[in-house]
Structure formats: structure tokens, C-alpha cells
Amino acid sequence: MPEYDEQDPVDISRPNPARMYDYYLGGAHNFAVDREAADRVLAILPETREFAMRNREFLQRVVRFLAVEAGITQFLDLGSGIPTAGNVHEVVQAVHPDNRVVYVDHEPVAVAQSQRLLADNPYTAVVHADIRDHETVLNHPETRRLLDFSQPLAVLMLQVLPFIPDTDDPAGVVATYRDMCVSGSYLAVAHSLSFDYWPGAVAEAVEMYTKSTHPLNLRTPDQVAAFFDGYDLVDPGVVFTAVWRPDKPVSDEEAISSRAVAGLGVLP
Template sequence: MDRPSWAPADVDLDRPSVARVYDYYLGGSHNFAADRAFAEQVLKVMPAVAGLARSNRAFLRRAVRELAAQGVRQFLDLGSGIPTVGNVHEVLTDAGITDGRVVYVDHDPVAVAHSRAILAEVPGTAVVAGDLRSPAEVLAQPEIRDLLDFDRPVAFLLVAVLHFVPDELRPADIVAAYAAAGAPGSHVVLSHAGLDRPLTPAEEKAWEMYRKSPTPLILRTNEQVAALLGDLTLLPPGVVATHLWRPDGDEESPPDGNAVGSAVVARKD
């Protein structure tokens, strides 16, 4: 295939990427044949996965609007993926926020390259190549330090990413490191794949596909997700199904029950 102008020359177009597969689930156009083939294999056994991806994006929009209403103006989107409709800076603009600051962080070269291309002329935004699993390295990036003031509250967004971080890499410590960098009044916004019941046969097949992929998926229960947040204060309603976190009239139809994820927002006091 012809390489699109937004795809870096060193990216393997034949290897599926989590960010690009997610973009495909959302109906985006920044994905390749390998990503679409993998996504279609998953969708064949569990069609509700696409609905879960859209539910995650809707949760992100609601959480950003809620925190903006509380006065938070700084957002660090970790594992931000491919830019699609409903990005954080767009949510802030739609809410009439003109002084927001947003940094997008991802380790996928395509996600980073395309983010930089479309945000080059957008004030108050920056794009950083970094691995969210290394908080100290991410937080030391000059683009982040130049744009965000860590003496003021920051919202750390970990939306649909920690289920790719295995227990041996201590995801709770990763969350704690980001939270520790924020001033009181900072928040962690988190969504995660998982469920509090046995897997259905379809879910087992889909999970097996991800377990064999370059980025295996780890499912965690609501209790395990809450534990990732340590001593942060969970905002009501706590850890709930993604589509149940403060739903509003703009919420899409919830997943049909075959795909389950949880969502939570927590505050640093």
C-alpha cells in the first residue's frame, strides 16, 4: 500500500497498533490494513467492542466537561492515541473554555506524528512522544513543563490504557507517581477493561486474541481498579460501568452487555 504522508517512514504498517485499532473501533480513518484485520477478528466474535470504545470516548468527554466546570484548566492525556473527534482540547473549546492547556502523550509514532500535524496551529496544546509507564521520564519532558504549571491542579487522563499494563509493572505506582506530581485539587481520570463476573465464551475468544497480540490485555475487577488509585478520593459514583459514570443526554446507547469496562474519577486532596 502507499504510505500516507502522516505515517512516519519507520512505522511497520503490517503490525497492528493498539492506538490505530482503537481509532478503527471509533470509526476513524487513521489505521492500516493490519489494524483493521485485527479489529475485525475481534468484532467477529464480540461486536460490542466497538460500542465499548465509543462509551470510553463519551466518558472522556463527560469527565473533561465536569472537571472544567470545577475550574480545572490543565490536562495531561496519557496514552492519548490517534486524534479523533472528541479530543480533550475540542471538548474544552465546545465548553467555552479559552484558557485550557492540554498535552497529549503517546508512544505510538503514528499517533504522535499525526497529533503534531493537526495541532501545530492549535494554541494551548502540545504533543509528546513518551511511554506512560515511565512517569518520571514523561513528566521531565520540556514541552510538558513549559505548558503545564504543576503548582496548579492538573487532570491526569488514563483512559483505556492501564489494561495494557501488567501487574508486574506496578500500575498503582504509575498512577501514584502522576498524582504525586500534581497540586492538591488535581484529578486522575481512569477507565479500564474488566468485569465482576465470569467471561462469556465470546469475551474469552476476544480476550485470547489480545493476549496473543503485541499488547496483551489485562482485565481487572472494579475493586482492583479502585485499588490502582491508592489514597485518592473517588468522586461519586465511584468505580462504575463506563456508561454509568454521570451519564447525560448526549450519552450513546450503552454497550449491550457483552463488553464491559469501568470508569472512575479521583481527586488529590
């Protein structure tokens, strides 16, 4: 059970998707209400844990590609969630120790744990903000300290857009960050797929998220691909998460088990 300052505005009356996701990955930064909700989802849809693992593996592959092959040295991770092993800064700073990372999340547990983890890391910071509040994110002192928007950078939106409903214009949110970036910058997106791509009682599992702090909005591959408006897609395009530049051959069954698609775009 994690410990937090009593003044932290942590809502433990309802499950939180970031803390549930941490539980799926085997993390310890969650509460009983999160574990109970996650266990109910897993009872209905055991594939959820595999989905979470596939997404974490994609994160590691895409940021390694960006740091090694694309030569990107600065990263803005929007909706970064609870820190777990193999986080963005661990991967990219293994390539070069002074690669810079700004994590952004509005979930207090995620922010508190990130701050503790990063206390001795001068090239990494966490911003407590909702990614829809782009002015706070982009003008935050830590963002300005670490990121140079006159140079290419990578914006990561990995499983955060499903928590932005269409009424809040997720495409507009993506475009706002795109417009702050220069040519040669990248956008990485991973996004849960619509009901047709899940087996069993997926609708019942998604309904359970309506009782959480952030309801879930599933989308089709075409809808996810549309978020890359203005970008040139990097091969292999928007594909099942497991088959985006995999480290080893992936079967059709493994690909489908992603239950999500992912892609990487570069600004021309």
C-alpha cells in the same frame, strides 16, 4: 489509508491497539493489519465497538465536568491514542480557549496525527513517550511549557492501564503521577473489565491481542478502584462507564454494555 514519513518508526507488521481502537470508532488512522485484527475481534465479540463508543462518551463527559464544574484548566492525557472528533482539547477549549492539554502516547501513528492536528494550537501539545517513563513525560519541554504542577491539574488514564501488565506495577505508575500533583488535582480512569463482565468468547478475543504490539490485561472493578489510592472519589464512584454522570437516563442493559468501569478522584 494514512500517509506517514518513511522515517517514522511505524510497525505495520503487527496490529496495534491504538489503531484498532481508532478503527472501532470509525477513524481512518489505521492500517490493513489493524483492520484485519479488529474485524476478527468484532466477529467474535461485536460488543467491542459499543465498548469503544461508551469510552469515548465518558471521556467527553468527564473532561467537560473537570473544565466546567471543577474549574480545571490543565490536562495531562496519558495514552491518548489516535485523535478523533471530540478529543480532550476540543472539549475543554470550547469551555475556555486557553485551557492547556498535553497528550502522551508512544504509538508513532498517534503522535504523528496529533502533531499535525495540533500544529496551530499553542495551548496543546503531544509528547512521544511511554507513560511508564515518567521522567521523560514530566520533564519534556512541552510538558513544562504548558503544565504548572504547582497548580491543580487533571491526569487522564483512559483505557491505557489495561496495556500495563501487573509485572510493570500499574499502581506504581499511577502513584508516580499522583505524587507530582498538588491538592485539588484529579485522576480520571477508565478500564476494561475482566472476563466475567463480557459475553461470548471474550477469552478468544483477548488472546488475539497477545499477537498485537500490546497485550491486554483485564481487571475487576475492585482492582480498578484500587488505582484511586490517595484520592477521594467523586460521586458516583467507580461505576460502569455509561453510568458515570450520564447526559440522559441509562438502562441496566446500556450500563452493562460498557464492559468497563470508570471513575474520577480528587486529591485531598
